[in-house]
Amino acid sequence: MSRDISVSAEYIWPSSTGLHDWVVERLRERVPDPAVWAYADKAGFEVLHDFRVHDLPEPGRHAVLAVLAEEIPQAYGAWARERSSLSEGQIMGLVHDLEILAMMAVEVRRELDEGDGGGGGGA
Structure with missing residues (x-):
């Protein structure tokens, strides 16, 4: 079964389910923000098989993007x-596949930072 990270x-x-679950577990370890995980659980990301980074509350979204961009493949x-x-x-x-995810995270972080004047997550 396929799962997504949006x-x-x-x-x-x-x-794959296994790689998706590994990434999400690593994010749980590296981004201990309870608001992120409460939102993910409430929104039913696990049931939907889609971890929607773009729906996460700030500043947790930026923290998740940073881990995806800087840590996950290695x-x-x-x-x-x-x-x-x-x-x-x-x-x-698999590392190459994760590098594609990292590049996506880099691009989205850049777009968000440009949108808020470079503040890295807003006020």
């Missing part, structure tokens, strides 16, 4: 090499 209305990243590569039975080629393929 970085914005335009940037939607489809993935963190998954390190985790998979230590704990999975995947081949190096499989790991590199």
